[in-house]
Amino acid sequence: MIQFLKSAARGIAAARTYGAGWIAGPIGGGFGFGGITSTAGKRVSSQTALTHSAVWDCVRKTAEMVSSLPVDHYRKGRDGSRDKVEDDLAEIVKVSPNSEQTSAEFWEGMVAAMVLQGNGYAERLFVGSRLVGLRPLLACTPERTQEGAFRYNVLDRGKRETLPADKVFHLRGFGAGDGLGMSAIRYGANSIGAALAGDETAGAYFSNAAMPAGVLQSEQRGMTPEQSAQMQDILDRFTGSRKAGKAMFLPAGFKWQQMQMNPEDAQLLETRRFAIEDVCRWFGVPPIVIGHAAEGQTMWGSGVEAILLSWLTLGVNPLLIRLEQRLAKDLLAPGTRRREYFEYNREAMIQMDSRAKGDLMLKLGAGGTMTANERRQRLNLSRHPDPNADALLAQAQMTPLELLGRNDT
Numbered sequence: 001m002i003q004f005l006k007s008a009a010r011g012i013a014a015a016r017t018y019g020a021g022w023i024a025g026p027i028g029g030g031f032g033f034g035g036i037t038s039t040a041g042k043r044v045s046s047q048t049a050l051t052h053s054a055v056w057d058c059v060r061k062t063a064e065m066v067s068s069l070p071v072d073h074y075r076k077g078r079d080g081s082r083d084k085v086e087d088d089l090a091e092i093v094k095v096s097p098n099s100e101q102t103s104a105e106f107w108e109g110m111v112a113a114m115v116l117q118g119n120g121y122a123e124r125l126f127v128g129s130r131l132v133g134l135r136p137l138l139a140c141t142p143e144r145t146q147e148g149a150f151r152y153n154v155l156d157r158g159k160r161e162t163l164p165a166d167k168v169f170h171l172r173g174f175g176a177g178d179g180l181g182m183s184a185i186r187y188g189a190n191s192i193g194a195a196l197a198g199d200e201t202a203g204a205y206f207s208n209a210a211m212p213a214g215v216l217q218s219e220q221r222g223m224t225p226e227q228s229a230q231m232q233d234i235l236d237r238f239t240g241s242r243k244a245g246k247a248m249f250l251p252a253g254f255k256w257q258q259m260q261m262n263p264e265d266a267q268l269l270e271t272r273r274f275a276i277e278d279v280c281r282w283f284g285v286p287p288i289v290i291g292h293a294a295e296g297q298t299m300w301g302s303g304v305e306a307i308l309l310s311w312l313t314l315g316v317n318p319l320l321i322r323l324e325q326r327l328a329k330d331l332l333a334p335g336t337r338r339r340e341y342f343e344y345n346r347e348a349m350i351q352m353d354s355r356a357k358g359d360l361m362l363k364l365g366a367g368g369t370m371t372a373n374e375r376r377q378r379l380n381l382s383r384h385p386d387p388n389a390d391a392l393l394a395q396a397q398m399t400p401l402e403l404l405g406r407n408d409t
Contacts, residue, residue, distance in 0.1 A: 036186060038193020042200070046117055049185055049192050052199060054276040057290035058283035059116050066319055067108035070094075070345040071327075085340065089131060089331060093342065097134040098125070109136055110171050111319065115283060118181030120171040121152065123163065124330075131331065134169055142170070142180065150179060169330050171323070188282035195275035202272060284315045312349045320344045347378075368394035 035045030042048070049055045073090040074082045084090075097106040106122075113120030121140040125133040139155040150170070152163045173181030185192070273292075280287045286307045287293070327342040361379070364370040372389040376382070383389070 036189045038189045038197075040190070040193040040197040042193040042196040044185060044189040044193045044196070046185055048196060049116070052192065052195050052279065054195065054279040054290060054292070055116075055192060055283070058280060058285040059112050061285060061289055062115050062283065062316070062319070063108045063112040065316055065349070066111045066323070066344075067104045067106075069320070069348050071323075071342055072345070073342055074340065076339045076341075092131065092133060093327065093331070097122075099133070101136075106134065106136065111323075114171050114173040114181060114319075114322075115184070117185055118173040118175070118183040120173075122169040122171075123154075124167050124169055126167075137168070140168075144179075169326075171326055173322075184282050188279070191275070191278045191282060195272075195279055198272045198275050284311075286311050312346075316349060317346065320346070365393060366395045368392045 035043045035048065038044050050059070071094060073085040073087070073093065075085050076082050094103055097103055101109075110120040110122065119142070121137040121142075122134040123137055124131055125135055137152070137154055137156070141153040142150050143153065145151055150165045150168075152165075152168045152170075154161050154163055172179070175182035276290075276292050277287050280290065280292070288304055288307050289311055324342050324344065328337055328340075332340055357379075361375050365372065365375055369392075370378070371392055373383045376384060376389075
C-alpha cells in the first residue's frame with residue numbers, strides 16, 4: 001500500500017490535466033487530492049484522511065485481512081465435484097500479478113483503494129490475446145462514453161492515454177449502482193474532518209505544555225510596543241512541552257496568573273474518543289479491531305470474540321464476495337463462467353486455539369462429514385497412506401433396540 005501512497009504528484013497532475021471531480025487518489029481511485037472542506041474547516045482528501053490514525057488503521061486492517069486470505073481458481077465437475085485450476089490466470093491472481101508486486105501487495109493496494117475511495121483500478125496486461133498480468137493504475141479517471149461504456153483516462157509517468165474498459169480491471173466498492181463505488185472520503189468528510197480538527201487541537205494544546213492560557217499581571221500602565229514585544233519574547237521562550245517545569249524570570253512589577261484548563265474540562269479527550277468511533281462507522285470496522293475499547297469494555301473475552309466474528313461476517317465477507325464476482329466477470333472468459341470461479345478460503349480468517357480446533361476435527365470426523373485425509377489436508381498435514389483414511393466414518397451409539405446383542409458380522 002505504501003507504493004500507492006507515494007504517488008500523490010501523479011494524481012495531482014491527473015486532476016489538473018482532466019479536471020474531473022472523481023479522480024484517482026493516491027491509492028487507486030475515488031475522491032482524490034482536491035478534497036472537500038468539512039464543516040470543521042479541515043480539507044479532507046485521501047492524503048489528509050490517512051494522517052488520522054483511525055482512518056489509517058481501518059483501511060490497513062481491512063486491506064491486510066482480505067489480501068492475506070488464500071484464493072483459488074476452481075472448475076466445477078458434472079458430478080458436483082470441483083477441482084483447482086493451476087493455470088496462468090491462477091498464478092496472476094494468487095502469486096505474481098506483475099513483475100514488481102506479490103499478490104498480497106497488489107491486492108492490499110486494490111482493496112485499500114476500494115475501501116477508502118470506492119474504486120481501485122489496474123491495467124490488464126496482454127501478450128496477444130493472453131492475459132499476462134495486472135498493473136495498478138495510480139492516476140485514473142473513469143468517464144462514460146456516448147455508448148454508455150466506461151473508458152479510463154490514465155496519467156502514468158508523464159504519459160497520457162485512454163484505455164477501453166476491456167483493458168482495465170475496475171474494482172468497485174459499496175454503492176456501485178452507476179458503475180462507480182461511493183467514496184468514504186466524500187461522504188464521510190464531516191466526520192473525518194472533525195477527527196482531524198480534534199487531532200490538530202490536541203497537538204496545539206500540548207505544544208503549549210498543557211497550559212494553553214495565562215495572563216501577565218502588572219500595575220504598570222502605558223507599556224510601549226517595544227516593552228510588549230519584550231514580554232512576548234519572554235513568554236515564547238518558556239512555551240512548549242519540552243520546556244515544561246522550567247523556571248520563568250519576570251521583570252519587576254509583573255506576575256504570572258495561570259488560567260486553569262485541562263483536557264477533561266475542555267472535553268478534548270471525549271471528542272477524540274467519539275471521533276475514532278465515528279470514523280470506524282464509515283469504514284465498517286469495530287473500534288476493537290483497531291485497538292480502541294469503548295468505555296467499560298476490555299480488549300479480551302468472549303464479547304470481543306463475538307465482535308470480531310461479526311466483523312468477519314458483516315464486514316470482510318461482503319468484500320470477498322465482491323472480489324470473487326469481479327474476478328470472474330473481468331478475468332474469466334464469458335464461456336467459462338458457468339463452470340469456473342474464484343473462491344476465498346473464509347476459514348483462514350478464524351484462527352482457533354488447539355483445543356477448539358481438535359474438538360472441531362473430531363466432530364467433523366465422527367459425524368461422517370470429512371475423511372481423515374480431508375481433515376489432515378485442512379490442518380496442512382500430508383495424506384495418510386492407509387486406504388481407510390479416505391473413508392467416511394460415523395458414530396453408532398444410537399442403535400435400535402431390536403438390534404442390540406446381534407452380531408451379523
